[in-house]
Amino acid sequence: MRAARLRTSGFFWRHRWAKALLLLAPPLLAFALVYLAALVALFVSSFWTVDPFTTELKHIWNIDNYRTLWQSSAYRSIALRTIGIAAAVTLTDAVLAFPFGYFMARIASGRSRTFLFIAVLLPLWSSYLIRVYIWRLILNQDGVLNWFLGSVGLPPVHLAYTNWAVWIVFSYVWLPFMILPVFGALERIPHSYIEASRDLGASGWSTFRRVVLPLALPGVVAGSIFTFALTLGDYVTPLLAGGAGSQFIGNVVYESVGISNNVPFAAAFAAVPLAVMAVYLTIARRLGAFEAL
Amino acid sequence: MIRIKRAHVLIAALAAALCVPAAGVGAGNGLPSKIGKGEGQLNLVAWVGYAQPQWVKPFTKATGCAVHSKYAGSSDEMVTLMRSGGGSQYDMVSASGDASLRLIYGGDVQPVNVKLIPDWKRFIPQLKSPSHNTVKGQHYGVSLQWGPNTLLYNTKKVKPAPKSWSAIYDSKYKGKITVPDNPIQIADAALYLSKSQPSLGIKDPYELNQKQFDAAVALLKKQRPLIKKYWATAADQIDLFKNGEAVVGATWPYQTNTLRAAKVPVKDLIPREGATGWADTWMLSAKAKHPNCAYMWLKWISTPKVQAQQAIYFGETPANPLACPIMDQLAKGSAAQYHCGASAAYFRSIKFWKTPVADCGNGSKDCMDYTKWQQAWTQLKG
Numbered sequence: 226m227r228a229a230r231l232r233t234s235g236f237f238w239r240h241r242w243a244k245a246l247l248l249l250a251p252p253l254l255a256f257a258l259v260y261l262a263a264l265v266a267l268f269v270s271s272f273w274t275v276d277p278f279t280t281e282l283k284h285i286w287n288i289d290n291y292r293t294l295w296q297s298s299a300y301r302s303i304a305l306r307t308i309g310i311a312a313a314v315t316l317t318d319a320v321l322a323f324p325f326g327y328f329m330a331r332i333a334s335g336r337s338r339t340f341l342f343i344a345v346l347l348p349l350w351s352s353y354l355i356r357v358y359i360w361r362l363i364l365n366q367d368g369v370l371n372w373f374l375g376s377v378g379l380p381p382v383h384l385a386y387t388n389w390a391v392w393i394v395f396s397y398v399w400l401p402f403m404i405l406p407v408f409g410a411l412e413r414i415p416h417s418y419i420e421a422s423r424d425l426g427a428s429g430w431s432t433f434r435r436v437v438l439p440l441a442l443p444g445v446v447a448g449s450i451f452t453f454a455l456t457l458g459d460y461v462t463p464l465l466a467g468g469a470g471s472q473f474i475g476n477v478v479y480e481s482v483g484i485s486n487n488v489p490f491a492a493a494f495a496a497v498p499l500a501v502m503a504v505y506l507t508i509a510r511r512l513g514a515f516e517a518l
Numbered sequence: 519m520i521r522i523k524r525a526h527v528l529i530a531a532l533a534a535a536l537c538v539p540a541a542g543v544g545a546g547n548g549l550p551s552k553i554g555k556g557e558g559q560l561n562l563v564a565w566v567g568y569a570q571p572q573w574v575k576p577f578t579k580a581t582g583c584a585v586h587s588k589y590a591g592s593s594d595e596m597v598t599l600m601r602s603g604g605g606s607q608y609d610m611v612s613a614s615g616d617a618s619l620r621l622i623y624g625g626d627v628q629p630v631n632v633k634l635i636p637d638w639k640r641f642i643p644q645l646k647s648p649s650h651n652t653v654k655g656q657h658y659g660v661s662l663q664w665g666p667n668t669l670l671y672n673t674k675k676v677k678p679a680p681k682s683w684s685a686i687y688d689s690k691y692k693g694k695i696t697v698p699d700n701p702i703q704i705a706d707a708a709l710y711l712s713k714s715q716p717s718l719g720i721k722d723p724y725e726l727n728q729k730q731f732d733a734a735v736a737l738l739k740k741q742r743p744l745i746k747k748y749w750a751t752a753a754d755q756i757d758l759f760k761n762g763e764a765v766v767g768a769t770w771p772y773q774t775n776t777l778r779a780a781k782v783p784v785k786d787l788i789p790r791e792g793a794t795g796w797a798d799t800w801m802l803s804a805k806a807k808h809p810n811c812a813y814m815w816l817k818w819i820s821t822p823k824v825q826a827q828q829a830i831y832f833g834e835t836p837a838n839p840l841a842c843p844i845m846d847q848l849a850k851g852s853a854a855q856y857h858c859g860a861s862a863a864y865f866r867s868i869k870f871w872k873t874p875v876a877d878c879g880n881g882s883k884d885c886m887d888y889t890k891w892q893q894a895w896t897q898l899k900g
Contacts, residue, residue, distance in 0.1 A: 297897060298897075299899075300897075303900065365761045385763055464750070467747075469743075470900050486598040
């Protein structure tokens with residue numbers, strides 16, 4: 226018994242690959258079965274169709290779904306709106322997160338850093354839905370924002386149920402996902418680099434532009450993967466905070482599956498963000514985002 | 519070995535065949551002849567307000583069937599829910615006329631024996647065997663309630679009081695209008711056009727040829743910039759009216775009742791062009807796991823008292839006219855308010871939801887089918 230155990234451990238010591246295989250097999254198998262198989266099934270079903278009256282699935286191979294997507298201006302504008310708002314949210318979060326992350330990483334003392342950490346993470350502990358509904362209360366006609374504007378003598382704004390509201394809510398809910406990688410990247414810059422830059426006569430701005438920013442960029446790109454991908458795939462915020470023209474790709478997918486029972490069309494439209502993300506991740510990899518994760 | 523296995527399969531199949539129609543097989547037509555013992559559970563797909571504790575609790579107490587309800591926001595969603603999970607997830611659905619035929623022809627629902635529902639005989643004649651739930655003499659469900667889609671407005675903000683559906687197409691209320699997020703809304707536009715542009719020749723708002731359909735969609739496209747939000751759930755619309763984001767819109771009486779109970783200054787009416795409406799049917803899933811509880815529910819929901827309770831709660835008209843005096847007992851004047859026992863002429867004046875099909879009903883087959891309606895609606899919302 227003991228000998229057998231020794232033999233086994235010896236085998237794994239001699240053959241490192243076997244150990245790696247044993248450790249990684251369960252998650253890899255789950256990944257292959259659950260994730261990749263689902264993706265393949267999604268892709269395959271996007272070439273099927275449904276009966277218009279009974280909405281029963283018909284296994285007839287065709288590319289009608291993709292043709293509809295391409296030809297209809299409505300679906301094009303929905304896709305462009307989704308990608309556009311995702312990009313705007315990413316940009317907004319990057320601009321907001323950078324000074325915040327910089328302060329946390331390089332200026333704040335130990336205790337205030339802990340406090341800031343909690344402040345960033347605390348909203349994540351409450352339900353996503355609650356946070357979206359709270360924004361509805363803030364942005365409403367007679368909500369907190371207009372009450373505030375009125376009390377300082379400014380005219381009210383009509384943000385509720387518009388794409389502006391969608392942009393604001395998204396920027397708020399995904400901000401922590403940008404702050405954390407940016408903070409991580411900034412914290413990893415050795416202080417000596419900045420000192421060297423200053424010693425060699427670079428101004429503060431020049432140091433920031435030529436030393437800090439390039440080294441922090443992978444962190445920003447890593448954060449942008451979260452903000453961009455999360456916005457691209459969301460449908461709850463457009464549904465709750467958006468108005469008459471706020472449909473996202475996710476909303477059309479949700480309605481195709483949950484309301485009109487047209488799974489093939491939903492699968493075809495769901496392939497669009499997949500393709501967008503593939504391109505995005507390729508670019509992100511070039512910019513070194515994966516080293517900063 | 520193989521022989522034994524076969525015998526096992528045979529026995530299992532026989533047992534299954536005996537077990538499935540647990541309600542007792544009827545004389546040849548496959549319909550149950552009596553209601554068996556309850557299964558202890560009943561899963562419903564319902565419109566919001568259709569499974570309220572005030573009539574569900576006594577039902578559970580009397581029959582032992584625990585009721586689980588899933589609320590749907592549109593007929594399309596109901597059809598999809600009834601098909602989810604292979605069709606056996608839900609036992610019953612409170613389908614409106616634009617879903618019922620799709621469910622019947624899709625094989626998602628099964629015929630029911632109306633003889634087991636004593637109150638069915640007392641229903642108003644139009645709802646005993648209406649074409650939206652009775653096909654070739656087979657009853658696929660039992661009628662429930664009916665009513666109009668109404669025009670809702672804020673009495674403080676909309677003056678003078680609107681009399682026409684033109685209010686929801688009026689740029690005066692830009693950014694203050696809300697209508698249902700539902701392709702069947704095209705019929706509402708068509709109904710308005712049938713009166714405001716008689717030259718289009720719209721007879722039935724669900725049977726539209728290309729030209730009529732395009733006119734209705736064009737009207738809705740013009741309405742689109744005026745819309746604050748297309749409401750998907752009743753709660754959404756209630757919110758919009760409560761916080762003043764919307765002041766006029768198309769609604770169900772349920773929202774009006776809820777808003778008035780919350781002291782929001784609103785009123786609703788049937789405008790002079792008439793209204794679209796619904797006539798709902800409780801239907802039984804083809805693969806229902808709890809058929810006995812389902813039959814008990816059909817019996818229960820058809821009784822005058824429950825009919826009256828639901829009619830008042832939702833603001834609709836019961837199929838059973840014996841409910842009218844009870845409505846007045848529960849809330850004075852409610853029978854007249856919700857047209858209980860109304861004339862056949864009033865019934866005819868409502869254009870009940872039905873599924874648009876290519877067959878126009880007048881020999882020609884050039885009407886826009888429902889897929890076209892759904893596509894037009896998605897593109898319209900953009």
